[in-house]
Amino acid sequence: MNGTPQDVLGTVKEMVQACIQCGTCTGSCPNAFAMDHTPRQLWQMVLNDRTRDVLTSKTFILCSSCYYCTLRCPRGLPLTDAMSRLTRLARAENPTGFKKSQVFYRQFLQSVRRHGRVNESELMTLFFLEMKNPVLPLQYAGLGLKFLRKNKISLPFLEKKKSGGLEKIFEKVREMENQV
Numbered sequence: 001m002n003g004t005p006q007d008v009l010g011t012v013k014e015m016v017q018a019c020i021q022c023g024t025c026t027g028s029c030p031n032a033f034a035m036d037h038t039p040r041q042l043w044q045m046v047l048n049d050r051t052r053d054v055l056t057s058k059t060f061i062l063c064s065s066c067y068y069c070t071l072r073c074p075r076g077l078p079l080t081d082a083m084s085r086l087t088r089l090a091r092a093e094n095p096t097g098f099k100k101s102q103v104f105y106r107q108f109l110q111s112v113r114r115h116g117r118v119n120e121s122e123l124m125t126l127f128f129l130e131m132k133n134p135v136l137p138l139q140y141a142g143l144g145l146k147f148l149r150k151n152k153i154s155l156p157f158l159e160k161k162k163s164g165g166l167e168k169i170f171e172k173v174r175e176m177e178n179q180v
């Protein structure tokens, strides 16, 4: 991460300075329903220097970088980039608080890389093993049973391994991330 937390927040504030609070970003965001603050609210918090509220928010963690808000913002603000900066900042400031989402994200990507799609049972097994928290699987038991009943979970040994066709995409993303 480049600069102090205040530098990063100052940069993000400049990026959203021209926000007119129209709410188009919130209306366009496919993940807004699960966020504790809508994207519009988050930008308002940034502009009002509510640093603590911003950095403890789950909003930017749930951003999937789909770019809808960026494409539709009437002020042409670089919202997805601003979300990424906040995520990197919060991760650097609070690595323990981010462990769960980071482990899940990494295992998710590795599963896609291995199989060409996510293998749910393998993903969750590796996620639980890496988290080393015996209580954690219990929190997901209800959801797992629901998925099993609906035949939505594939078993690892039934999944054919892909020949690495995604490898080039992963390499390119890593190259681009190192340039940021």
Ligand code: SF4
Residues within 6 Å of the ligand: 016, 018, 019, 020, 021, 022, 023, 024, 025, 026, 039, 040, 043, 072, 073, 074, 075, 076, 077, 079
């Ligand atoms: S769409 Fe743009 S101008 Fe409208 S609330 Fe979101 S950031 Fe602000």
Ligand code: SF4
Residues within 6 Å of the ligand: 025, 028, 029, 030, 031, 032, 039, 062, 063, 064, 065, 066, 067, 068, 069, 070, 079, 080, 083
């Ligand atoms: S880029 Fe992030 S905040 Fe913007 S619409 Fe997509 S998920 Fe929502």
